[in-house]
Amino acid sequence: MKHWPLYEVFIRSKHGLSHKHVGSVHATDAKMAIDNARDLYTRRSEGVSIWVIPSSEITASIPGDKEALFDPAEDKVYRHPSFYKLPAEVDQM
Amino acid sequence: MTINMDTQSNSQSEALYDYLLRLGDSPLILGQRLCEWCGHAPALEEEIAIMNIGLDLIGQCRNWLELAAKTADNGQDADKLAFTRDAHQYRNLLIVEQPNGNFADTMARQYFYDAWHLFTLEALCNSNNRDIAEIAAKAVKEVRYHLRRSREWIIRLGDGTELSQQRMQQAIDDIWMYTGEMFEMDDIEKTLVQEGCAADQQQIKQRWLDEVAETLATATINHPDPDAYMQQGGKQGVHTEGLGFILAEMQFLQRAYPNATW
Numbered sequence: 001m002k003h004w005p006l007y008e009v010f011i012r013s014k015h016g017l018s019h020k021h022v023g024s025v026h027a028t029d030a031k032m033a034i035d036n037a038r039d040l041y042t043r044r045s046e047g048v049s050i051w052v053i054p055s056s057e058i059t060a061s062i063p064g065d066k067e068a069l070f071d072p073a074e075d076k077v078y079r080h081p082s083f084y085k086l087p088a089e090v091d092q093m
Numbered sequence: 094m095t096i097n098m099d100t101q102s103n104s105q106s107e108a109l110y111d112y113l114l115r116l117g118d119s120p121l122i123l124g125q126r127l128c129e130w131c132g133h134a135p136a137l138e139e140e141i142a143i144m145n146i147g148l149d150l151i152g153q154c155r156n157w158l159e160l161a162a163k164t165a166d167n168g169q170d171a172d173k174l175a176f177t178r179d180a181h182q183y184r185n186l187l188i189v190e191q192p193n194g195n196f197a198d199t200m201a202r203q204y205f206y207d208a209w210h211l212f213t214l215e216a217l218c219n220s221n222n223r224d225i226a227e228i229a230a231k232a233v234k235e236v237r238y239h240l241r242r243s244r245e246w247i248i249r250l251g252d253g254t255e256l257s258q259q260r261m262q263q264a265i266d267d268i269w270m271y272t273g274e275m276f277e278m279d280d281i282e283k284t285l286v287q288e289g290c291a292a293d294q295q296q297i298k299q300r301w302l303d304e305v306a307e308t309l310a311t312a313t314i315n316h317p318d319p320d321a322y323m324q325q326g327g328k329q330g331v332h333t334e335g336l337g338f339i340l341a342e343m344q345f346l347q348r349a350y351p352n353a354t355w
Contacts, residue, residue, distance in 0.1 A: 004136060025138050026136055026137070026138055027138065028249065031245065032245065032249075035142065035241075035242060035245075036138040036139075036141075036142065038238075039138070039141050039142045039145050040138065040141055043145070
């Protein structure tokens, strides 16, 4: 078991929505990871599609870079599209 | 004349009752066997998968036994049939009561049963008994997945390391003599096949042999002798010693505290 690689699991809950990260599973290969993900994360009809990806293939941002990466956006509220008047027809945006 | 007809229809419904017990008892006993892996499976993910499959099987058993109780109309229900019959009244295949052994043993047993189970359910989807066809149609989707899983394990362990190959070969050889019974049809099954409500095991046998030959070849496992001596008797209530121990555990609560509920 300690030799089984870890896979990250993404489930799409409905057609049209994007896949969301739900957790991870151990498996010997990608096919088995799909089966294991099916048994762990879609038992209650949560999904219509499963993606798995070896956890080792994910490149993550480094927590130490947090300030440089994210702080500059803090005082730039104008980047939010909330300063426009929407026509009434565009109801849910 | 009237008496003859009654006798005939009685023996028909008795045959159907017996056949439904055969359909229900095998998944029940295999489900119970699989539950023994709870807390012992080689990986957490595998354990959840095995428990899922066990619960699928027990759910299927419930449908078959409820139908059996309805057919017999003798005041039984699925729970009574499961928890108060003795070993000689059980009609499950011998293969499902065999011990779990190591993981390869469990998977070899599972694979041979799953392949037979899938083909049998597919045939039952065309049964002229509507209740049977409906239960089979529901179960067939679950079992298609069971087979996919167990087949992968045969290949993964067979075509794996030297040790896993050796263990899988041993497991296949050990359980082989319990596979022949699945295709043996006694008068009960032959009559029901003629009536169009049971699965014809003669046709299923060839599909099963093809499926097994292909998987074992892929898994680099030597095919056991197809003409080897085969055990039988489970469908008639003659069981191996394993069943008594399974029932002792499974039925303990209802035997000690009759009619206890949650």
